[in-house]
Amino acid sequence: MPRRARARPSMSAAAWHAAAAVLIVVLCSLRLAAARVQPSHGGALATKRRDNVPAGACALTAIPFGYPCEEHTVTTDDGYILSVQRIPRGRHAGAGAGAVGSGLGQPVLLQHGVLVDGMTWLLGTPEESLAYILADRGFDVWVANTRGTRWSSRHVSLDSSSREYWDWSWDDLVVKDMPNMVDYVSTHTAQKPHFLGHSMGTLVALASLSEGRLVDKLKSAALLTPVAYLEHMTTPIGILLAKAFVGEIISVLGVAEFNPLSSAVSKLIRELCRHPGTKCYDLVRDFTGNNYCLNNSAVDVFLQYEPQPTSTKTMIHLAQTFRDGVVSKYDYVWPNVNMEKYGQPDPPSYNMSNIPATFPLFLSYGGRDELADPADVGLLLRDLMAHDRSRITVQYLEEFAHLDFVLGTCAKDRVYGEVISFFNRFN
Numbered sequence: 294m295p296r297r298a299r300a301r302p303s304m305s306a307a308a309w310h311a312a313a314a315v316l317i318v319v320l321c322s323l324r325l326a327a328a329r330v331q332p333s334h335g336g337a338l339a340t341k342r343r344d345n346v347p348a349g350a351c352a353l354t355a356i357p358f359g360y361p362c363e364e365h366t367v368t369t370d371d372g373y374i375l376s377v378q379r380i381p382r383g384r385h386a387g388a389g390a391g392a393v394g395s396g397l398g399q400p401v402l403l404q405h406g407v408l409v410d411g412m413t414w415l416l417g418t419p420e421e422s423l424a425y426i427l428a429d430r431g432f433d434v435w436v437a438n439t440r441g442t443r444w445s446s447r448h449v450s451l452d453s454s455s456r457e458y459w460d461w462s463w464d465d466l467v468v469k470d471m472p473n474m475v476d477y478v479s480t481h482t483a484q485k486p487h488f489l490g491h492s493m494g495t496l497v498a499l500a501s502l503s504e505g506r507l508v509d510k511l512k513s514a515a516l517l518t519p520v521a522y523l524e525h526m527t528t529p530i531g532i533l534l535a536k537a538f539v540g541e542i543i544s545v546l547g548v549a550e551f552n553p554l555s556s557a558v559s560k561l562i563r564e565l566c567r568h569p570g571t572k573c574y575d576l577v578r579d580f581t582g583n584n585y586c587l588n589n590s591a592v593d594v595f596l597q598y599e600p601q602p603t604s605t606k607t608m609i610h611l612a613q614t615f616r617d618g619v620v621s622k623y624d625y626v627w628p629n630v631n632m633e634k635y636g637q638p639d640p641p642s643y644n645m646s647n648i649p650a651t652f653p654l655f656l657s658y659g660g661r662d663e664l665a666d667p668a669d670v671g672l673l674l675r676d677l678m679a680h681d682r683s684r685i686t687v688q689y690l691e692e693f694a695h696l697d698f699v700l701g702t703c704a705k706d707r708v709y710g711e712v713i714s715f716f717n718r719f720n
Contacts, residue, residue: 349444350378350436354415359384360428367477368449369440369469371461376444377474378411378436379481383429384419398433399512399720400482402474406492406520407463407607408553408600410442413491413699416594421702423489426709432716435478435486437494440470441550442601459549462606462623463493467500475510487716489515491699492664493611496520499673500620502648513653513719515712517698518665521645521676523615525668532615552602583661584694586703595700620645645676655686655715657708659693686715 351362355378363379382398403414403424414436419425428434438445441459451458478486488511490498495516501507502514526532610623617624621642625631628638635641648654654677658670667689677685688711690697698704 349376350412350415350438354412355380355425358419358425360419360425365435365477365481367474369473371465371469372449372451373440373470374445374447374449375440375470375474376411376438377477378415378438380424380428380434380436382433383425383431385429386431398431398482399716400433400435400478400484400486401427401716402435402437402478402486402488404437404471404488404490404494404497405439406490406494407603407611410444410599410601411436411438412443412598413595416598417700417702421705423699423704423709423712426705427713430713432487433482435474437470437474439466439603441603456549459604460606461604462610463497464500464610464622466497467504467506471497471501472507472510475507479510485510485512487512487515487719489517489712491517492520492695496620499645499648500643502652503643503645505647505649508649508652511652513655513716515655515657515715517657517708517712518662518695519656519658519670519673520665521620521643521673522618522669523611523664523666524618524672525666526615526664527666528663549605550602551605551608553600554602584697584701585659585661585690585692586701587694587696588702592700595696645673646679648677648680650679650681651684653684653715653719654680655688655712657688657690657698657711659695659697660689660691661694664695686711 349364351364355362360380361382363381365377365379367375367377369375403411405411405413414424415422417425419429424434424436440446440461441453446453448458453459475486475488488498488507495518498514498516499519499521606623613624614620619642622635622640624640625634631638631640656670656674658665658667660667674687688708690707693701693707698708701707
């Protein structure tokens with residue numbers, strides 16, 4: 294059952310008018326050149342325009358470090374063409390390791406979070422990036438890229454500039470992207486993969502497992518900064534977006550793609566940064582928390598390749614999760630539309646306590662995380678109280694924030710070794 298009854302969010306007329314005014318200003322700026330949020334000292338979530346890049350992440354990252362790397366594509370049931378990079382073995386492994394059907398190298402599928410892509414697993418050195426560390430430890434590594442991101446922007450019939458292309462929320466990642474990618478990896482390796490997700494990548498996995506999807510197709514799931522509930526999120530800009538119903542307003546006015554590099558979103562962030570009590574001196578910190586071992590050079594590299602677009606519906610869906618205090622499917626707001634979609638006036642909830650008690654889980658979260666707040670992770674852990682104690686591992690790092698788990702220089706020593714030990718237990 295849901296943690297508490299769903300309540301329809303309410304909003305004063307003044308708040309609606311204020312939010313609408315912000316969005317009108319934002320949308321009027323679409324004809325202007327892309328605005329840039331300049332990084333402050335120590336880094337920022339800047340809207341830097343990406344240069345033209347080679348055909349795929351393999352050529353850009355893994356191959357220059359000496360790793361074998363393959364570019365794969367997975368076409369989902371609804372026609373999205375997803376890019377997946379495979380690092381079948383480490384730099385010094387034999388050529389036969391990880392070959393199709395060889396049974397060598399346990400496969401691991403890595404799933405990134407929202408507003409980024411699979412590059413987040415590949416941006417550091419071989420000594421720091423999880424994808425390389427796993428490959429060097431004998432794993433067959435597969436890096437997912439969600440629909441709409443840089444290398445997953447194609448469709449069998451839709452153009453990515455069309456509104457129809459962006460008509461999806463993270464529900465569709467649960468029922469389309471993740472199952473199709475898992476099936477693809479299993480087919481090409483003749484093995485069940487482990488799954489490892491960060492941020493919204495964990496939400497997709499948790500929602501899938503709660504509905505019984507993929508339970509028999511995965512060996513385990515490792516969840517870094519697990520996101521389910523978002524009620525206690527403390528990131529200032531995220532709270533303003535959610536409370537102002539910005540997502541719904543943008544959607545109604547016809548902006549289906551939420552692109553942080555667009556003039557509209559850049560202008561929106563500028564407007565929010567003027568809100569009393571919001572200080573946008575360092576937007577990476579303001580979005581994710583005060584990261585512990587994320588150095589300036591890591592931020593600079595990150596901003597060369599990220600952020601990435603997502604659908605406005607996904608941003609709305611995340612805002613609904615924050616505002617409503619429950620984890621449910623996308624709410625179309627109008628009961629008759631929900632009835633048409635779901636057969637009931639309110640969207641169904643994802644019940645995390647339905648995750649099978651014997652399915653192996655690893656959860657690692659941080660005390661400084663302002664997106665996956667420890668209080669919200671605590672609600673998830675309460676849902677998992679009946680889980681078999683021998684098949685769940687929970688790690689809490691008081692000083693870690695959201696990006697430490699994927700870009701932090703100390704993540705190898707503090708987190709990744711624990712992840713590898715967990716995977717090896719369930720191989």
